Amino acid sequence: MERKINQHIKDILSIIPDSPGCYQYFDEKGTIIYIGKAKNLKKRVSSYFNKEHEIRKIQVLVKQIKDIKYIVVDTEEDALLLENNLIKEYKPRYNAMLKDDKTYPSIVVKNEYFPRVFMTRNIVKDKSTYYGPYSSAYSAKLMLQLLKELYPIRTCYLPLTPETIQQGKYKVCLQYHIKRCKGPCEGLQSHEEYLENINHVKEILKGNSSEVSQLLYQQMQKLAEELRFEEAQAIKEKYEIIENFRNKSTVVTPTLHNIDVFSFADTEKSAYINYMHIGNGAIIQAYTFEYKKKLDESKEELLSLGIIEMRDRFKSTAKEIIVPFLPDIELENAVFTLPQRGDKKKLLGLSELNVKQFKVDRLKQAEKLNPEQRNTRLLKEIQDMLHLEKLPARIECFDNSNIQGSDAVAACVVFLMGKPAKKEYRRYIIKTVVGPDDYASMKEVVRRRYTRAINEGTPLPDLIITDGGKGQMEVVRAVIEDELQLKIPIAGLAKDRKHRTSDLLFGFPPESIGLVQQSPLFRLLEQMQNEVHRFAITFHKEKRSKSQTRSELDQIKGIGEKTKVLLLRHFKSVKRIREADFEELKKVVGEAKAKLLKHWTEPNVPG
Known part of the structure; x- marks a missing residue:
């Protein structure tokens, strides 16, 4: 089928180069609706117009494209960086968007005569040194707390210079008296000693805590040899603080240094990516973030976006990137590793553990805000588990009730999107069956219900569930498929010896699906089984009570x-x-x- 393309688009497609670069799609109002990158601009952009797309959203996007602009770059990596920056600037409607785009805190060592060290969210180009950004203010504050325990760094805003100190312009504050500062404002701490502490602080912020620890250990040994035990004890306390920090943060051998780790998980609408940066075997930075899917992007494409975004945001220059699968990008100054065993595999496993937990937490949060989303997810589980063609939005459950064949009744309950639709519940008095025959009773009720549904044009269920095992499923199938020529999936809820929900049966011959006991899905199916049983029993009791009264009065x-x-x-x-x-x-x-x-x-x- 030939696609109709306006002349303006045809002219652009005829001249667009074969180079790597970024392209922008505009609608009739001149608004950017999509930004993409490509190794080959001509092939990539032309593919939108010269073939049919199965994905509905892409079809809609293509119909709205009225103009195309492109930017040529040297490499695919440059294209991806440019795409990332353009998406953040213009936020196009059809691009996968990073859900969390806030500013993250960093720790700065100010470019001052006596440098201060503090947390900031503003990067100022004043030759100060910035470390981070950190994934949260909490983690940045923890690092500052560690540094303050190790070194007495000033917290005041005084513009200290050799001249102001010599002139005696300033006086020591409370921080000096509680021994959290050594009073450089009055010249009580030398510039050389202060800068030595700052150098140690910088090494720790870089992730080189092992080097600082080793240096402290050597100083402690030397002081002990010189019988300067009080000074040695002070150094020992710092050494123990930093060793305790290293033991908590080290996850693998310290030989693994300057490595990025990424892992991936997704749902139908979102992708989750965990990023960790490793220095000296310790996690220096860790962050998990979410992309909102827009055009059914591949996991390789989404992982590529995440890698570029995080390496740019956290200023990573790691030469090695550990990934669960190869992304849709090649980087000039880094190699991708898919570890199979050892410490690198352990790092990937830790990252995957974090991204899976993040995914679970996000789903739980969404379900609390929107309970219907929980039911939709559970119905999707049923759909996937039973390989149904569509979501079982309408489920109908059947049960019989009688005592030794007397007052035989049956009930049908309806669940719409996982919720009981009580106005659609129906009760049936068995008319054609004599004696306690549950199979014949089930056959009669199913036949009556769906014959009427066909005649009146009322909705048919997406799934029928019987309160019973293989025998009940077979009699329902015989009516639905053989007699009425309907195509409705049939499942059975089996019970254990204590008459409790135990398993879901599906297929012919029926097979156990294997429910996880007490899982949300198990509880939903148990609710359905209990509800139809309650409804049937209540009707049977009412009927039996009336018949007992009727027989006399x-x-x-x-x-x-x-x-x-x-x-x-x-x-x-x-x-x-x-x-x-x-x-x-x-x-x-x-x-x-x-x-x-x-x-x-x-x-x-x-x-």
């Missing part, structure tokens, strides 16, 4: 339903009505009906 002509209710409410049983004298009956129902009752209990009494 309904034989009396002139005694109606209201009179029966009055009599039973007052005398509590038919036996007591029989035993009551005329005056008692008269007080309850009047003289005329009392005479009718006495003629019933004592036929030979003259009226």
Whole structure:
């Protein structure tokens, strides 16, 4: 089928180069609706217009494209960087968007005579050194707390210079008196000693805590040899603090240094990516983020976006990137590793553990805000588990109830999008079956329900569930498929010896699906089974109660339903009505009906 393309688009496609670059699609209002990157601009852009697309969203996108612009770059990596920056700037409607795009905190060592160290979200080009960004303010504050425990760094905003200190312009503050600062403002700490501490701080912020630890250990040993035990003890306390920090943060051998790790998980609408940066075997940075899918992007494409975004945001220059699968990109200054064993595999496993937990947490949060989303997910589980063609939005469940064949009834309950639709519940009195035959009763009810549905054009279910095992499933199948020629999936809910929900059966011959006990899906199916059983039992009790009353009082002509209710409410049983004298009956129902009752209990009494 030839696609109609306007002349303006044809002209652009005829001249677009074979180079790597970025392309922008505009709608009739001149708004950018999609930004993409390509190794070969001509092939990539032309593919949108010279073939049919199965994905509905892409079809809609192509129909809206009224203009195309492109930017040529040197490499595919440059194209991806440019695409990332353009998407963040223009936020096009059809691009996968990073859900969390806030500014993250960094720790800065200010370019000052006595440098301060503090947390900031603003990057100023004043030759200060910035470390991070950190994935949260909490993690940045923890690092600052560690640094303050190790080194007495000033926290004041005084513009300290050799001249102002010599002139005695400033006085020490509370921080000096509680021994959190050594008073450089009054010249009580030398510039050289302060800068040595700052150099240690920089190494720790770089992730080189092992080098600082080793240096402290050597200083401690030297002081001990010189019998300067108090000074050695002070160094020892710093050494223990930093060793404790290293033991908590080290996850693999310290030989693994300057490595990025990425892992991936997704749902139908979102993709989740975990990023970790490793230095000296420790996690220096860790962050999990979410992309909202727009055009059914591949996992390779989404992972590529995540890699570029995180390496740019966290200023990573790692030469090695550990990934679960190869992304849709090649980087000039880095190689991708798919580890099979060892410490690198352990790092990937840790990253995957975090991304899976993040996914679960996000789904739980969404379900709390929107309970219907939970039911949709559970129905999708049923669809996938049973390989159904469509989501089982309408589920109908059946159950029988009788005692030794008497007062046999059946019930059907309806669940719409996982919720009971009580207005659509139906109760059936078994008409054609004599004796306790559950299979024949089920056959009758299913036949009656769906014959009527066909005749009246009412909705048919996406899934039928029987409260029973293989036998019940087969009789339902015989009616649905053989008699009525309908194509409706049929499942059975089996029970254990204690009459509790135990398994879901599906297929012919039926096979166990294997429900995870007490999982959300198990509880939904258990709710359906309990509901249809409750509805059937309640109807059976009502019918049995009425039949017991009818067998006695309904034989009396002139005694109606209201009179029966009055009599039973007052005398509590038919036996007591029989035993009551005329005056008692008269007080309850009047003289005329009392005479009718006495003629019933004592036929030979003259009226």
